Amino acid sequence: MLQALIFDSFYDKHRGVIAYIRIFSGEIKKRYEYFFSGYEYQNCSPRSWGVCSSYAN
Numbered sequence: 001m002l003q004a005l006i007f008d009s010f011y012d013k014h015r016g017v018i019a020y021i022r023i024f025s026g027e028i029k030k031r032y033e034y035f036f037s038g039y040e041y042q043n044c045s046p047r048s049w050g051v052c053s054s055y056a057n
Contacts, residue, residue, distance in 0.1 A: 002026030 003026055009019040021028075 002028065002030070 003024040
């Protein structure tokens with residue numbers, strides 16, 4: 001199960017919403033979908049990290 005905190009975000013007119021996150025446990029991979037409060041989110045590109053996934057133990 002993923003436990004993470006979005007601690008900052010901003011909107012870029014070319015890339016969309018950019019969120020800075022801290023992962024406490026779990027893993028985020030490219031093209032994962034997330035649900036919260038009835039809204040659906042999709043991780044489209046971890047390219048800013050330079051890796052295909054990010055995780056914490």
